[in-house]
Amino acid sequence: MPKDLFETPKKLPKAVQDILSQFNAYEIENGIQYTDLIKLGKDMAKYGYEFDFYLDCVPYNLRKIKNTYIFQIYGYDNTKFEYRTKASYRDIAYEKAHKKYPNSLLIELNNTIN
Secondary structure (H helix, E strand, C coil), X not given: CCCCHHHCHHHCCHHHHHHHHHHHHHHHHHCCCHHHHHXXXXXXXXXXXXXXXXXXXXXXXXXXXXXXXXXXXXXXXXXXXXXXXXXXXXXXXXXXXXXXXXXXXXXXXXXXXX
């Protein structure tokens, strides 16, 4: 079983450490709700990390994302190419692809979920 990266935050990229610091400060000040963990999950996914949690709102098992989504991009100038992205959920992968190529048609080709 892979190590929970919550246990070694100093080994995480600076941007991820910053997100966790903000989350911890918010937790101390306001407590944590289920919706806060959903937002944290989306923020972490942008940097290639995901975690699990139960209804007790305690996140655990922070890890690198291994799911790869592949989209075929069709530009309005008749260009066609593939865009690969790692994300924990298909919707996040689609959002990342659409943000990068906002005026293009995106078709999901394949995804590999590990």
